[in-house]
Amino acid sequence: MSMIETKKAPRRKLSAPDVSLVIPTYNEKANIAPLVEAVRSALGDIPWEIIIVDDDSPDQTFAEVSRLAREEPRLRCLRRVGRRGLSSAVIEGALVANGSAIAVMDADFQHDERILKQMYEKLTSTGADIVVATRYAEGGGIGEWDATRAKMSDFATRMAGMLVGNQTSDPMSGFFMVRREIFASVIYDLSQQGYKILLDIISSSHTPLKIEEVPYVFRARQEGESKISVMVLAQFLFLIIEKLTHGLIPPRFALFSIVGGFGLLVHLAILNGLKLAGFTFIAAQLTATFIAMVSNFVMNNEFTYRDRRLTGLSFLAGLILFCVVCSFGALANVGVAEIAIHQFGNWSLAGLAGAIMGAVFNFSAATSLVWRRPRKRVVSVAA
Structure with missing residues (x-):
């Protein structure tokens, strides 16, 4: 009787990640493959992992992540059923991250992934607690925003300043990198309200944080639809209320x-x-x-x-x-x-x-x- 030998493809040896990139998604299927390739190119030889936290997208973003993960083992998906929200998604993704640095960004290419390596180098070389990708420092910009959206962003930034002062020029940024131990120190104080997790982290810290910045220009969405709505603004205002009243008013x-x-x-x-x-x-x-x-x-x-x-x-x-x-x-x-x-x-x-x-x-x-x-x-x- 003949024996048939099956050859297994050699497995790529992976090292523990230095950077865990947490990306919350909802209907971002078309962006996942190009995003993985872009992150791979941006981080180069820095060990990384990507954790997609998907809120059970109707377009089955989670299925696309699973398909790609068969070829890219540094890609993982946390699929959430029955719950929604960017802040809570980021928190859940960070809790399963293995990297010493946790980066947060969107999947729609509005955040410039090309500065990820610069952010990591600044985090490690300066001893910073957080590195914020900012639109409002020299060299940064808001891209093609119309006057209305620019005014709304300016208003929100001023409101956020009531909580965190002038620690960063862009407290409303959704693109940042934080040391793992800093995130762990505030985890029980995070409100999980709304979409501005950076503001939540900074305002929840019991000690002043060392914050560095890397400027970038906000880009236009590549695929899919924007998630901006009246509810997003309302949830931001509720976060401000909760933090200013120290949770007295839910x-x-x-x-x-x-x-x-x-x-x-x-x-x-x-x-x-x-x-x-x-x-x-x-x-x-x-x-x-x-x-x-x-x-x-x-x-x-x-x-x-x-x-x-x-x-x-x-x-x-x-x-x-x-x-x-x-x-x-x-x-x-x-x-x-x-x-x-x-x-x-x-x-x-x-x-x-x-x-x-x-x-x-x-x-x-x-x-x-x-x-x-x-x-x-x-x-x-x-x-």
Whole structure:
């Protein structure tokens, strides 16, 4: 009987990485192959690894990474199912990184990967804690941004300066390199809110950080669509709120309260409109209350609880439950206001106390009942 010998392709011997490049993705399939080639060329002989953290992209970016990883073992994919967000993706990717330096960049080629080697050399030669790729130092630039986006970026940079001062010219940069031990020292203080993880890291450090910079010019996206949205700006503002209040005001509660304020305007507009239409006060009040509740529910479902968004029959059930919750919240509002008016005799103070109580009750009940976290399925394993 003849023996058939199968020859195995020789495996490339890999050394431990010095640089772990964490890249969060969502629908970036077309960019992965050219990005790997670009990083390979940019880092040269510096040992590296790429960790793609993909939020279960509909275009199956994760499948493309798996395909490429068969030929490039320094490429890995962390596929996240049921959760979204750039900051949390970066954190999860950094936690599985093996390099002494952790770099963060986007997959869309807007960040110039050609300066990665320069960033690493500056990190190691200067003893810096973080090296920021900056658009705002001499030699850097914002590329082809229009005036509106440039103004928004300038506003956000000024806001970020409230938290970190002048430690870096570009605290809003999404392109940076940080020492592994620095990241580990702030991991429990990171809010994981929004898209600006660098700002989160710097503002979470209990000691001043040594920050160096490397300028670069922001480039146009190569493939895919931009992720910039109103929600991105909102999440940035919530990060600012959380950090300035040291976590006293949760970002989700801030958004819930803003939606409630908008609902009040809707209520008053409907109420006065129905008054002009000849409705009685009771009929107008009930109609305005219902429409405001529906408006609040839709906006909270779209923005405040976007990561737990209800659809289909769950949406209808959630709407009914939300209206019930708000009805009890109104009772809590009136009850506290009545106690306060007897205690202080001041209508404004009593009204404020009632409104705060109602908002806290509605937020707590909505979070735990309407948009509660889905229970994890328990899978039994047969012996």
